[in-house]
Amino acid sequence: MKATILPRRFYARPTVEVARGLLGCVLEYSGRGGRIVEVEAYLPDGDEAAHAWRGRTARTEVLYGEPGHAYVFLNYGIHHCLNVVAEPVGTPGCVLIRGVGGLGDGPGKLTRAAGITLAENGCDLTRGPIVILRGEPPAGVEQTTRIGITRSAHLVLRFVAKDVE
DNA sequence: GTCACGATTTGT
DNA sequence: CAAATCGTGACG
Numbered sequence: 001m002k003a004t005i006l007p008r009r010f011y012a013r014p015t016v017e018v019a020r021g022l023l024g025c026v027l028e029y030s031g032r033g034g035r036i037v038e039v040e041a042y043l044p045d046g047d048e049a050a051h052a053w054r055g056r057t058a059r060t061e062v063l064y065g066e067p068g069h070a071y072v073f074l075n076y077g078i079h080h081c082l083n084v085v086a087e088p089v090g091t092p093g094c095v096l097i098r099g100v101g102g103l104g105d106g107p108g109k110l111t112r113a114a115g116i117t118l119a120e121n122g123c124d125l126t127r128g129p130i131v132i133l134r135g136e137p138p139a140g141v142e143q144t145t146r147i148g149i150t151r152s153a154h155l156v157l158r159f160v161a162k163d164v165e
Numbered sequence: 166g167t168c169a170c171g172a173t174t175t176g177t
Numbered sequence: 178c179a180a181a182t183c184g185t186g187a188c189g
Contacts, residue, residue: 040172049172051185059185077182079173096172108173118184149172166189177179 004134005126011067011086015041015093016157018067018086023141023161026133027100029114035135038099040146041157042083044091048151052092062122063092070130072111072121079108080117084125084132098147099160139163 006025011018019041027033042050051073052060062071063085071083071094087093099105103113111117116130125132138161146158 042172051172054186057186073172074182074184075171076173077171077184081172083172098172106173146172168187170185170187171183173181175180 006068006132006134008066008068008126011084011125012088013086015043015086015095018084018093019095019157019159020141022084022095022097022132023159024138025135027097027103027114027130028133029116029120029130032103032114034100034102035161036097036099036132037101037138037161037163038097038105039159040096040098041086041159042094042096043155043157044087044093046152047155047157049146049149049153049155050092050094052094053151056092060092063094064090065122066124068125070120070123070125072116072118074118075108080111081107082111082114082116082120082130098158 019039067085069085082097083094103110140162142160142162144158
């Protein structure tokens with residue numbers, strides 16, 4: 001079956017819907033890739049854990065831009081984290097990719113395994129070099145609170161693909 | 166310009 | 178539980 005790149009309109013929706021929709025899809029970069037199995041949503045409003053909470057700055061500029069682009073940042077000075085920009089232009093919603101089958105678990109380990117760095121920040125996911133392909137929806141989706149954050153930790157915005165045999 | 170902090174991972 | 182390590186945002 002032919003690989004189909006997710007269309008721009010897929011990302012121009014509410015952050016939570018994009019997050020759920022990404023589960024089961026395939027992330028591909030530099031010949032490596034795998035099925036997305038774990039993500040977290042960072043809302044444009046009322047979410048103190050989101051980088052956009054502090055307002056529009058040079059770093060978060062891409063979040064306010066066109067949806068379907070990659071938002072990569074270095075955190076703890078050691079690990080890179082890959083996000084997908086959601087919501088229409090002007091609304092800073094994003095989805096953190098936490099787990100990809102074949103690349104490992106954890107935001108930092110994924111980017112390291114795929115070779116993604118700050119150089120890939122802002123790249124168009126519908127044109128590459130990083131692309132996301134349509135995939136089989138997971139058998140089920142588990143929803144829990146997000147991991148590793150200190151602000152707005154009570155929000156239930158983590159989605160995990162639950163595959164049943 | 167300077168200072169404190171973080172959406173993580175790894176080792177003690 | 179604590180360290181590693183650096184870009185970003187707040188403040189002057």
